[in-house]
Amino acid sequence: MTSYDSEEVSEEITRCPFPNHKEGEIFGVADQLLGASHIKVMCEDGTSRIGRIPGKIRKRMWIREGDLLIVRPWEFQDDKADIKYRYTKTQASYLHRRKAIPKTLDIF
Template sequence: MPKNKGKGGKNRKKGKNENESVKRELVFKEEGQEYAIVTKMLGNGWVEAQCCDNVKRLAHIRGAFRKKVWIVQGDLVLLSLRDFQDDKADVILKYTADEASSLKKYGELPENTKINEGEILGEEEEECNFDFEIDDI
């Protein structure tokens, strides 16, 4: 067998994620755009998002985001609305937790919006207390 002469595999080729430390300018919505919270991951680059105008839309994650920006359930995203399809949109930006809280401070988001608090929408943790003994079973 030939001797390996390379200096690493695919993880080395990808490089380090250097854009985490870079502080970017806060982007506000414009005409034809809407803030939304991802409610469900559908697969194949599609998500279900609850927009701030109380409309559920199917949103497509554009190609530049597919493997570079990971979008999960509960994330705040900026959608570009489609003129020809009201129930579909395109994800053009994902907000970090700091940016989402800044948007809430500026009054861009409704007050009842839950943003990146580590909990999945619709699921709340409840304590379950069972009183039984091993002998009862």
């Protein structure tokens, strides 16, 4: 097995979902933990929103400050959003290398 083959395998492992812009999902970075399953999120459009962590995510993974997230803003209150997905550090660095993260959020 050559080194090229091992790189190809690692790329397949780090595949990760992208925000679905048709459904209004965008990138966001966890800014501040507020408690009661709420978190302050800085979104790629420059707006700071209060994100709600649903029970599905809350039970399975912890969200810390500085984590890259997929966020879906509410249609009727623009200053609030639902958190859909949290990227791991490996996935975030993969997106950084691919230049998929907007420059306003790229802290990785």
